[in-house]
Amino acid sequence: xxxxxxxxxxxxxxxxxxxxxxxxxxxxxxxxxxxxxxxxxxxxxxxxxxxxxxxxxxxxxxxxxxxxxxxxxxxxxxxxxxxxxxxxxxxxxxxxxxxxxxxxxxxxxxxxxxxxxxxxxxxxxxxxxxxxxxxxxxxxxxxxxxxxxxxxxxxxxxxxxxxxxxxxxxxxxxxxxxxxxxxxxxxxxxxxxxxxxxxxxxxxxxxxxxxxxxxxxxxxxxxxxxxxxxxxxxxxxxxxxxxxxxxxxxxxxxxxxxxxxxxxxxxxxxxxxxxxxxxxxxxxxxxxxxxxxxxxxxxxxxxxxxxxxxxxxxxxxxxxxxxxxxxxxxxxxxxxxxxxxxxxxxxxxxxxxxxxxxxxxxxxxxxxxxxxxxxxxxxxxxxxxxxxxxxxxxxxxxxxxxxxxxxxxxxxxxxxxxxxxxxxxxxxxxxxxxxx
Ligand code: GDP
Numbered sequence: 384x385x386x387x388x389x390x391x392x393x394x395x396x397x398x399x400x401x402x403x404x405x406x407x408x409x410x411x412x413x414x415x416x417x418x419x420x421x422x423x424x425x426x427x428x429x430x431x432x433x434x435x436x437x438x439x440x441x442x443x444x445x446x447x448x449x450x451x452x453x454x455x456x457x458x459x460x461x462x463x464x465x466x467x468x469x470x471x472x473x474x475x476x477x478x479x480x481x482x483x484x485x486x487x488x489x490x491x492x493x494x495x496x497x498x499x500x501x502x503x504x505x506x507x508x509x510x511x512x513x514x515x516x517x518x519x520x521x522x523x524x525x526x527x528x529x530x531x532x533x534x535x536x537x538x539x540x541x542x543x544x545x546x547x548x549x550x551x552x553x554x555x556x557x558x559x560x561x562x563x564x565x566x567x568x569x570x571x572x573x574x575x576x577x578x579x580x581x582x583x584x585x586x587x588x589x590x591x592x593x594x595x596x597x598x599x600x601x602x603x604x605x606x607x608x609x610x611x612x613x614x615x616x617x618x619x620x621x622x623x624x625x626x627x628x629x630x631x632x633x634x635x636x637x638x639x640x641x642x643x644x645x646x647x648x649x650x651x652x653x654x655x656x657x658x659x660x661x662x663x664x665x666x667x668x669x670x671x672x673x674x675x676x677x678x679x680x681x682x683x684x685x686x687x688x689x690x691x692x693x694x695x696x697x698x699x700x701x702x703x704x705x706x707x708x709x710x711x712x713x714x715x716x717x718x719x720x721x722x723x724x725x726x727x728x729x730x731x732x733x734x735x736x737x738x739x740x741x742x743x744x745x746x747x748x749x750x751x752x753x754x755x756x757x758x759x760x761x762x763x764x765x766x767x768x769x770x771x772x773x774x775x776x777x778x779x780x781x782x783x784x785x786x787x788x789x790x791x792x793x794x795x796x797x798x799x800x801x802x803x804x805x806x807x808x809x810x811x812x813x814x815x816x817x818x819x
Contacts, residue, residue, distance in 0.1 A: 384604065385637040385675045388424035392417065393677045396461060400454035407443055410457065414439050417461070425607050425638025430468065430645045438464050462672055468641060469668035474650040476597045476625055478511075481566040484593055488586060488617055489601035491574035493610075494629035494655055496525050498601050499571040500532030501655070501663035506567055507538055514565035516556065518543040518589065521573035521582065529571050535660060539563065549585075549592035556593065570595065578613065583620045590621050597624045599652065602643070604628050604635040611639060614647045623647070628666070629655030637675075705799050707763040711755050750783055754791050757781040766792055 395416045402409060414435045421431035438460050441447070447456045476485065485502070489495040496519065503513045515533050517540055519525035526542055533540035541559050543552050556568065570593060575582050590598065600623045602610040610628075617623055626647065628640050631654045643651055651666040755763060757780035762769050769777070769792065778785045 384631050384633065384635055384640070385424070385671075386634070388420055388637055388641075389675045389677060391420040391423070392461070392675065395420065396454075396458045396676065399457050402454045404450070405442075405447070405453040405457065410439065410442050413457070421638075421641070424636040424641070427608060427611065427638065427642035427646050430642040433645070434464055434468055437467075458676070462676055462678070465672035465675060466668045468645055469671055470644040470650050470666070471668060473665060473667045473669075474625070474652060475665060476599065476652050478567070479596070481564075483566060483597070484568045484595040485570065486590055486593065486595035486598040486621070487569060487571050487601060488598060488621060488623075489574065490603075490613055491522055491576050493574070493601045493603040493606075494627075495519070495574055495601040496522075496528050496532070496571050497658065498627050498629060498653070498655055498663065499529060499569050500536060501660055502569055502653075503533065503538045504536045504660050505663055507536055511567045512565045513538040514559070514563075514568045515540045516543065516552075516568060516570040517541070518552065519571050519573045520545055520547075521575065525571065525574065532660065539565075549589045552589065553592040578616050587621055598622060599625055599627055600649070601627045601629060602639070604630045604637070604640050605633050607635065607639050608642070611642060611646045614643070614649070618647065618649070623649050625650045625652040627651075627653045627655065627663075632656045632662070640671075705795075707755050707758065707766055707795055710795050710798060711752060750781075750787065751791055753781040754778075754783055754788055766795060 395413055399405070399409075399413050417438070418431050418435045421434065422428065426434075438457075441460045441464075442457050447453050447460075450456060477483075487495050487499050487502075499515060503515055507513050513536075515529055515538055517526040517529040519529070520543060530540045530542070541556065547555075559565075560568075570589075572586055572589065573582060598621055600614055600617050602614060604610070606613075614623065614626065626643055626649050628643060628651055631640065640651070640654075643649075651668075653663050654666045654671075656662045656664055754777060757777045758769070762773065762777070769788075774785050774788045778788050781788075
C-alpha cells in the first residue's frame, strides 16, 4: 500500500529539498506533480485538489520561499497536510467503563467478521470482557467463522438465529449479560454484496433495538473509491461513527484510505494489516504520513517488536558488533514481526532503498541459513576474515554459489549499518537487540 505513491512523492520532494531557495514557479511545478501523483494513486479528485491548494497557500503565503531551507519547509508542510488529510490526531472508538455495544457493518467480503475477531483480541488484551454477537445471518458461514474466531481469542459468542426479530435478539442479549457480565459487546451484522434496501432496513431495525454506542463501517482498501460511495450510503441509513480500513497490506494504490476521512468526515479508527487475528493496528495519521514520505515509522516498529517477543542478542554485546550468528537470529525475529519487506519499510530512509516488491521468503531464508551454517564459528563472528578462498569453500559446502555468499555478506553489512542507526535512535541499549 502507498508504495508507488510514496516513491513518487519522495522523488518530487527530494528534488524540492535540494533547491535551497525556491521560486513560485518551482513550487507550482512541484504541486502539479504532487497532484498528479495523488490522482494516480486513486485519491479522490477534490481531496487531491484541496490538498495541493492548502500546501501551495502555506508554501507561497509565508516567508518560506526566500528562506535558506525553503525545500525542507515545503517537505514539512506536505507532511503536516498529509497528517491533516488522514484525520489529524489518532482517534479511537468511545469506550465507557461498561455497557459498550459496537455495531460492525459493511459489504460482504470487506473483512467485517475478521475485523470483529481482531477487535475482540485487541480489547481482550486491554483487559475488556468482550462478548461477540454473530448476527450475520446473511452469509452462510459467517456465524460459524465468528465462533471459530471467538474460540481462538477466548471470548464467548452469542449466536442470532435465522429470522430472529431484533426485539428477540435484544432480549436474549439482555438475558445473557445478566448471567455473564461483559463490558464490550461487538455485533457482527449481516453483510451485503452491494447496497440492498431491504437488508439496510433490517440493519436499521437491529440498530434501533440494540442501540449501539459505536457504529463501525468496515471498508476494503482494495475496492478504491467505490468503498467511499458505500460509506456514504451506510452513513445515511445507519449513521456511522468511524471506519476500519482493511487489507492495507495489499497492493491497493491507497487512494481510498487517503481520501476516506475527507470524503466521509468519519475518523479511521483501525487499519487491517494482515489476515491474522493480530493484524489490526490503531490508525495513526502521523505515522502513516511519515511512512508514505519515507521517513519511516519507528514507533510501529518498536511496538511490533514488543508484540513478537523476540529473542534478544547477547546482552553483553553492542549492536554495532552484530555478526552473522546474530544475523541469523534477527532474521528469524523479523519474520515473527511480519513480512520482512513490510518491516524494513518502517525504518527511516529504507523504503527508497528497497526494490519494489522486496521480500525475503522462507526458501531464501533456508538458503541463508545453509550458507551461515557452512561457516566456521570464527567466520561467523568475524566476517572480515572471509576471503575469496573461504567464499568458495562456503559456497560449495552449502550448495550455493559464490555470488549468493557475496550477496549475504553484503546484506549483513547493510544490516549492521541499520543497527547503527537504531542504536543512535536509542533502540536496543546495551545491545539488547530490538527487545523493548
Ligand atoms: P466479511 O464478509 O466482511 O465478514 O469478510 P471476512 O471477514 O470473511 O473477510 C473476507 C476476506 O478478507 C477473508 O479472506 C479475510 O481473511 C480477508 N481479510 C480481512 N481483513 C484483512 C486484512 O486486513 N488483510 C488481508 N490481507 N486480508 C484480510
